[in-house]
Amino acid sequence: MTTTTGTTATATAATPAVGTSHTRMEGRAKVTGAARYSGEIPFAELAHGWLVLSTIARGRIRSVESGPVLAMPGVLAVLHYGNAPHLEEVVGLFGPNPVIQVFQHDRVPHVGWPVALVVAETSEQAREAADALVVSYDQEPHDVAFSAGHPGMYTPDNTLMLLAETEKGDIETGLAASAVVVDEEYTTPEEHHNAMEPHAAMARWDSGRLEVVDSNQGAFMVAQDLAKLFSLDPASVRVRSEHVGGAFGSKGSTRPQTVLAAMAATVINRPVRVVLTRRQMFSLVGYRSPTAQRVRLGADADGRLRAFDHQAACLTSTVHQFVERSAAYGRVMYDADAHHTVNRVVRLDVPTPSWMRAPGEAPGSFALESAMDELAERCGVDPIALRTRNEPDVGPVSGLPFSSRNVLGCFEEGARRFGWADRDPRPGVRREGRWLLGTGTAAATYSAGVAGSTAAVTAEADGTFTVRITAADIGTGARTALTQIAADALEVELGRVRVKIADSDFGQAMLAGGSMGTRSWAWAITVAASELRAQLALTGDIPPEGITARSNTAEAVSALEKRERHSFGAQFAEVAVDVTSGEVRVRRMLGIFAAGRVVNPLTARSQLIGGMTWGISMALHEEAIRDQASGGLANGDLAGYHFAANADVPLIEADWVDDPDTHDPTGIKGLGEVGIVGAAAAIANAVWHATGVRHRHLPIRPDRVL
Ligand code: MOS
Numbered sequence: 001m002t003t004t005t006g007t008t009a010t011a012t013a014a015t016p017a018v019g020t021s022h023t024r025m026e027g028r029a030k031v032t033g034a035a036r037y038s039g040e041i042p043f044a045e046l047a048h049g050w051l052v053l054s055t056i057a058r059g060r061i062r063s064v065e066s067g068p069v070l071a072m073p074g075v076l077a078v079l080h081y082g083n084a085p086h087l088e089e090v091v092g093l094f095g096p097n098p099v100i101q102v103f104q105h106d107r108v109p110h111v112g113w114p115v116a117l118v119v120a121e122t123s124e125q126a127r128e129a130a131d132a133l134v135v136s137y138d139q140e141p142h143d144v145a146f147s148a149g150h151p152g153m154y155t156p157d158n159t160l161m162l163l164a165e166t167e168k169g170d171i172e173t174g175l176a177a178s179a180v181v182v183d184e185e186y187t188t189p190e191e192h193h194n195a196m197e198p199h200a201a202m203a204r205w206d207s208g209r210l211e212v213v214d215s216n217q218g219a220f221m222v223a224q225d226l227a228k229l230f231s232l233d234p235a236s237v238r239v240r241s242e243h244v245g246g247a248f249g250s251k252g253s254t255r256p257q258t259v260l261a262a263m264a265a266t267v268i269n270r271p272v273r274v275v276l277t278r279r280q281m282f283s284l285v286g287y288r289s290p291t292a293q294r295v296r297l298g299a300d301a302d303g304r305l306r307a308f309d310h311q312a313a314c315l316t317s318t319v320h321q322f323v324e325r326s327a328a329y330g331r332v333m334y335d336a337d338a339h340h341t342v343n344r345v346v347r348l349d350v351p352t353p354s355w356m357r358a359p360g361e362a363p364g365s366f367a368l369e370s371a372m373d374e375l376a377e378r379c380g381v382d383p384i385a386l387r388t389r390n391e392p393d394v395g396p397v398s399g400l401p402f403s404s405r406n407v408l409g410c411f412e413e414g415a416r417r418f419g420w421a422d423r424d425p426r427p428g429v430r431r432e433g434r435w436l437l438g439t440g441t442a443a444a445t446y447s448a449g450v451a452g453s454t455a456a457v458t459a460e461a462d463g464t465f466t467v468r469i470t471a472a473d474i475g476t477g478a479r480t481a482l483t484q485i486a487a488d489a490l491e492v493e494l495g496r497v498r499v500k501i502a503d504s505d506f507g508q509a510m511l512a513g514g515s516m517g518t519r520s521w522a523w524a525i526t527v528a529a530s531e532l533r534a535q536l537a538l539t540g541d542i543p544p545e546g547i548t549a550r551s552n553t554a555e556a557v558s559a560l561e562k563r564e565r566h567s568f569g570a571q572f573a574e575v576a577v578d579v580t581s582g583e584v585r586v587r588r589m590l591g592i593f594a595a596g597r598v599v600n601p602l603t604a605r606s607q608l609i610g611g612m613t614w615g616i617s618m619a620l621h622e623e624a625i626r627d628q629a630s631g632g633l634a635n636g637d638l639a640g641y642h643f644a645a646n647a648d649v650p651l652i653e654a655d656w657v658d659d660p661d662t663h664d665p666t667g668i669k670g671l672g673e674v675g676i677v678g679a680a681a682a683i684a685n686a687v688w689h690a691t692g693v694r695h696r697h698l699p700i701r702p703d704r705v706l
Contacts, residue, residue, distance in 0.1 A: 017484035017494050021602035025480045025499070026243065026473075027337035035243045038215040039275045041199030046202070047076055049264050049274040050126035051257065052116040052133050053283060054108045057142035057631025061106040063372040064116055073130065076268050080116040081106050085263060085577060087229045090251070090300030092159055098319045099352050100225060102256050102263070108137065109319045109350045112283020117260045119272060142349035144631045148185070148292035148313040150346045151153040159323040165342040166331060166397045171284035171296070174307025176337030178298030179427045182374045186295065186367035186696045190624040191288040192641060193356050194281050196475075197245025203261035204271035210262060212239045217252040218511025220470040223504035225254040226262055227568035239504040247474040249355030250285040252513040255318070257284070286354020287624070288347075289314035289324040293367035298336075302385040303379040306335035308396075310368060313344045317352040321345065324353065329677075332445050332566055333368065335396035349631055355513060357614060359671035361446050362680070366618070369442035369681030374694065377427075383441050383685070384411050384420065384570075393646075395564040403563040403663040407443060410570035413657050414592040418572040428692035435576040435585075440685025444569035444678035448596065448661075448669035450517040452554030453509035455524035457486065457532045458546040464496045465544070467528075471501040471521045477603030478521070478674060484599055485522045489529035515567065515595035515670030518599060520553075521667045527551035554664075563663055567674040569593035571612070571682035577690045582702030584687055586616050588651040589679070594659035596669030608654035608675035615679020617644035623699050642699075 056062075062206050066078040084103035098104075115135050122124035156164045201214040209700035210232060212559050216222050216239070223239040226232070243253065257274040264272040276284060293316050298307030312326035327341040329630060343360075356362075376383040388408055394401055415421065424430070430437040455469040467486045473479040479499055487494045511518035511558070517660055528579055532549035572590040577583070591612050598604045621642040625634040635641050655674065661667050684695050687705075695704065 017487045018597070018599050020482050022484060022600055024477050025483055025603065026052050030584060037197050037200070037243050037245055038202060038213045038241060039273065041202065043204060043271040046271045046273055047119050047121060047268060048123040048126045049117045049119045049260055049272050050130035051114055051260065051274065051276070051280055052118065052130050052135065053280060054113040054115050056108055056109060056137045056139045056213065057111045057144060059108050059137045059139040061108060061115055062136045062138050065549050069118060069129045069133045071375050072125070072374045074120060074121035075129045076121065077264065078116055078133065079103060079120040079264060079267065082431070085266065088231055090225050090228045094321055100229065100254050100256060100259050102259050109317060110283065110349050111630065112351055114256050117264060117274065119264045119268060124426055133514070144348050144350050144626050145286045145628055146290050146315045146346065146348060152346045153313055153344050155342060156321060156323055156421040159325045159343050162325060162328055167193040167340045169338030171307050171309045171338045172338050175296060175298040178306045179301040180299045180375065180378050180380065182295065182371050184295060184371060184374065184696055186293045186370060187434050188291045188366055188698045190290045190664045191356065191618065191622045192282055192624055193248040193250045194278055194638060195246030195250060196566040197246060198276045198281060199251065199255055199257055199285055200273065200275040201261040202271060202273040205265060205269065206341065210234060210237045212258065212262060214239055214241050214258045215244050215251055216241050217247045217472050217474055217513050219472065219502050219504040220508050220697035221511050224255045226259070227417055229259060230262060234479045237504070241472060241502045244472060244474040245684060247512065248357045249359060249513060251474065251509055253286065255285055278638050282633055283351045286352065286356065287314065288356040288363070289353040291324055291326050291363040293326055293570035294365050295371040297375050299375055299379060301379060303375060303381040303389050305334060305336040305390050308334055309340045311342050311530045312364060314453050315348050315350060315353065316345050317350055318347045320352040322353050325360035325365060326367065329368055329445065330361050331397040332395065332564065333443060335392035339396055350626065357611065358446055358676045360620065361673065361677045365442065365444060365678045366680045366684070369678050370684050370696065373440065373685040373688065382425065386413055387411065387443055393623040398564060400562055400564050403565045404659055404661045405568060406657055406659045407568045407570070408596050409657040410568060410592040414570040414572050414590055418590045427689050430690070432576070434578050434580055436579055436690040437574070437576050438688065438690025439572065439574045440682045440689055442571045442678035442681035442685060444571055444674050445566045446515055447676040448519065448565040448567055448675055449514050450523065450557055451510035451520045452552065453518055453520045453524040454507040454550065454552045455521070455528045456506065456548050456550045457525065457528040458534055458548040459532060459542055460546045461542045461544050464498060465490055465492065467497065467499040467525055468506040469501055469521055469525060470504055470506045470509040470574060471517060473501060474512050476607055477600055478512060478517060480603060481599040482521055482525060483519055486529060488526050490533065509540055515672040515674065519668040519670050522668055524551045524553045546611060561663060567595040567669045567671055569594060569674050569678065571678040573682040573686045575683060575686040575690055577687055577705060579691065582705035584620055584700055584705060586650050586683060589656045591675060593654065593656045593671060593674055595656055595671040595674060596659050596661045597667035598656060599668065604671055605654050607671055609652050611653060611673065611675020612652050612679050613644055614676045616648060616683065618698060619680035619683035620644070620675070644646040
């Protein structure tokens with residue numbers, strides 16, 4: 001089923017492109033190697049920077065012994081706090097961001113903090129010199145031990161536009177009055193994203209402008225940050241990121257390598273490239289905080305919730321506060337007269353965590369959708385029936401109506417296709433040789449946000465159209481989806497539209513994040529396209545420079561009616577558990593989603609399957625181990641950090657039900673993150689169904705199964 005219903009008046013071309021599968025516009029360029037990534041574009045006179053990271057978890061840099069290294073072959077400069085140019089403070093979404101104010105002081109807040117950049121003629125020379133650089137420290141005692149009961153745990157003021165804590169009714173009274181109570185703790189470990197294309201940036205000065213080629217999710221944001229850091233006129237900074245090989249949130253903020261490339265290019269007055277290694281990515285590009293979550297559910301005998309309490313704890317660094325908002329999930333999904341959610345955080349001597357696919361909802365849904373399964377078991381109610389019984393009419397915390405909410409449609413369609421009706425609810429009774437078999441389900445949701453953006457659409461003299469927007473295609477197919485949207489908005493064939501993205505000179509636009517990109521960009525393109533059509537209707541010939549219409553949706557977006565806007569889904573998993581080896585194999589997964597209007601079924605399905613695959617990884621494999629003694633990771637590389645490989649990924653199907661959102665001008669909701677939400681819980685619930693044992697701590701490693 002594909003969703004073609006929308007409310008925009010623009011999709012009236014005889015053969016609308018939106019809703020039809022299209023392969024990626026840049027697919028051929030990518031598979032033939034013609035598409036270049038930021039670390040691959042040649043520049044004359046290019047020098048190479050190599051980062052040196054701290055080896056201690058807390059203290060001060062005593063000395064950076066540059067002398068011997070400067071005498072090594074090809075070395076051009078060694079930058080560090082003692083000689084780096086001044087950088088201004090950048091105030092980001094979470095306040096001042098010292099993470100990108102590199103080399104401004106001698107303090108070391110965690111293992112893997114940037115302490116020096118060695119610049120040399122070649123990358124190999126830079127690396128060799130960086131390895132040889134002696135940095136000495138005055139070390140201080142550190143604390144990297146995360147637990148919910150940590151004495152430093154606090155409730156933050158807010159967690160980026162969301163309240164840290166919400167409360168209505170009296171939880172204790174509600175629990176006391178409940179026939180059935182679930183009160184359990186769930187934990188998820190520190191998890192990392194490590195995109196196929198490592199972070200890389202090249203910077204150079206060109207005719208008085210700082211020109212940067214960078215791998216990021218939002219070129220305009222990076223350009224703004226660089227302008228601020230280096231006290232430059234924003235118009236004199238240009239950032240481009242034409243092709244990006246994965247990001248998942250790790251490229252949703254300006255990162256140190258970009259700042260350092262710009263700093264080094266300024267100091268040595270040559271183009272400089274800085275590429276991160278995979279190991280460096282484990283401390284420099286953000287990660288998912290470990291979480292410890294207590295869920296208390298009180299219900300009547302039939303499973304109807306009376307009391308709902310979700311208390312989530314996470315960590316952040318000592319320099320910057322990022323909160324993994326695991327407890328926000330229940331503010332959308334489940335209601336009760338007594339309802340409490342809180343996200344707490346503790347500052348430790350660790351790298352600053354950051355956005356990682358479905359930040360908050362991914363770990364939050366593991367805890368809550370596992371707890372709902374436990375409640376279903378204790379009430380003797382089918383897990384889908386339990387969720388049906390607890391469907392809220394309005395936002396449980398906000399009281400606002402939903403723009404659309406088709407959770408039950410997802411469960412209905414999913415149950416039919418998965419074969420749920422035949423399920424024997426008893427755990428631990430299905431055996432196939434040495435395997436115990438089980439099935440599980442979970443709900444999913446992720447917010448459908450939108451942000452004001454600008455776009456320009458040009459009617460060219462040759463009858464084609466050019467769209468310019470500072471969107472980013474991080475591998476998702478965004479460029480292709482936007483071409484489809486533009487073609488429909490212009491009422492022309494796809495082949496006549498060219499979409500140019502990822503150039504900060506195109507102006508402000510939402511970054512590729514928060515599942516907000518496509519919706520935000522589509523809105524801006526649609527407005528500009530309709531303005532252009534109005535202009536063309538009044539014009540005869542198109543001049544050689546074309547006719548351009550521009551849009552800025554900031555006002556329209558802020559005037560949007562307040563509603564609960566989210567994508568939803570239902571996840572299903574079948575697992576086999578070998579009780580002699582502890583191995584868990586996922587046999588099949590099915591995810592059915594309600595995600596508004598689907599622009600390109602082909603790339604949409606890929607996104608959802610990608611998220612579900614990550615859910616398998618989260619459930620069974622991923623776990624970064626922080627060594628208490630050193631404060632660093634014991635497995636901070638792709639040899640030690642396990643994740644799902646092809647052989648771990650069985651038949652996965654993702655599809656969607658109709659979800660017309662008549663309260664949104666684009667009808668689009670976004671599906672970049674919802675695919676991972678609930679996936680780990682569905683697998684954990686299936687493991688319980690197979691074995692009769694609950695797994696409340698991820699990952700479900702063989703040694704935990706035994
Ligand atoms: Mo997404 S974690 O907002 O890039």
